[in-house]
Amino acid sequence: MARFENKRVLVTGAAGGIGQCVVELFRREGAAVAAADRDVSQLSADALLPGDLTDPDYSDTLPAEAAEHLGGLDILINNAGLMRRGPVTDTSDEDFKLSAAVNIEAPFRLSRAAVPIMSANGGGAIVNTSSCWGIHPGPDHAVYCMTKAAIASLTQCMGRDHAHQNIRVNAVCPNEVDTPMLRTGFELRGLNADTAISQLNQSVPLGRIANATDIADVIAFLASDEARYLCGSLVEVNGGKAVA
Numbered sequence: 001m002a003r004f005e006n007k008r009v010l011v012t013g014a015a016g017g018i019g020q021c022v023v024e025l026f027r028r029e030g031a032a033v034a035a036a037d038r039d040v041s042q043l044s045a046d047a048l049l050p051g052d053l054t055d056p057d058y059s060d061t062l063p064a065e066a067a068e069h070l071g072g073l074d075i076l077i078n079n080a081g082l083m084r085r086g087p088v089t090d091t092s093d094e095d096f097k098l099s100a101a102v103n104i105e106a107p108f109r110l111s112r113a114a115v116p117i118m119s120a121n122g123g124g125a126i127v128n129t130s131s132c133w134g135i136h137p138g139p140d141h142a143v144y145c146m147t148k149a150a151i152a153s154l155t156q157c158m159g160r161d162h163a164h165q166n167i168r169v170n171a172v173c174p175n176e177v178d179t180p181m182l183r184t185g186f187e188l189r190g191l192n193a194d195t196a197i198s199q200l201n202q203s204v205p206l207g208r209i210a211n212a213t214d215i216a217d218v219i220a221f222l223a224s225d226e227a228r229y230l231c232g233s234l235v236e237v238n239g240g241k242a243v244a
């Protein structure tokens with residue numbers, strides 16, 4: 001039997017680098033998947049639920065929408081996120097509000113809506129995407145680090161509060177991953193992304209930064225029965241590289 005057979009999964013940020021990999025992995029391993037992102041037109045999934053996570057109505061109703069399309073909801077993957085760079089003094093009100101809305105408020109709303117659905121069905125799993133930078137803050141990304149610390153804390157709180165409902169809440173905390181988020185950051189700074197990533201690879205003890213599959217595999221593990229005794233864990237996936 002496939003690992004996620006009969007499981008119903010909602011993935012946010014499904015069109016992104018890590019998100020696409022997560023959707024494919026769960027479907028390959030037997031799950032029915034609802035894919036949520038602003039533009040889902042290029043995705044294959046069992047339900048396509050486009051929308052903007054800065055809209056509270058969308059976030060509040062997305063788990064029920066997914067459950068309606070899939071016949072229930074067992075797993076929520078809070079993967080959508082965005083990165084605004086710079087110290088606090090270079091961060092606009094707009095950057096702050098957008099970062100907080102997507103990286104903190106949306107997973108809060110989605111989780112709040114998903115818990116009763118999962119609980120009524122005997123339990124479930126939520127996997128959040130924090131970051132190594134949410135645990136060990138790096139330089140010049142103050143608001144990004146702050147939001148990723150908040151989702152790490154939410155994970156720990158919910159991991160404790162909802163274990164009695166047989167709902168496990170855990171987070172993956174990647175260091176650098178080769179996705180559009182990282183590449184556009186280099187391009188915005190006028191750097192060639194391939195060259196910059198080659199240099200970055202040398203800073204990692206394992207010899208390369210992560211690819212999306214490295215992270216999707218850990219997300220799937222945290223959502224699976226193999227992680228049945230993990231509640232509120234923050235799992236760093238960093239190839240041996242500490243945040244400098």
Ligand SMILES: NC(=O)c1ccc[n+]([C@@H]2O[C@H](COP(=O)([O-])OP(=O)(O)OC[C@H]3O[C@@H](n4cnc5c(N)ncnc54)[C@H](O)[C@@H]3O)[C@@H](O)[C@H]2O)c1
Nearest residue numbers: 013015016017018052053079080081131174176177179181
């Ligand atoms: N790439 C990295 O180096 C890295 C490292 C640590 C953590 N992360 C985290 O991993 C997660 C996935 O990132 P990724 O690297 O795949 O980046 P990505 O930019 O490829 O994907 C992020 C996805 O989130 C979606 N999204 C953003 N704002 C949204 C909104 N308002 N409404 C709906 N969807 C929205 C985007 O459309 C995009 O598809 C993020 O939470 C990110 O913070 C990434």
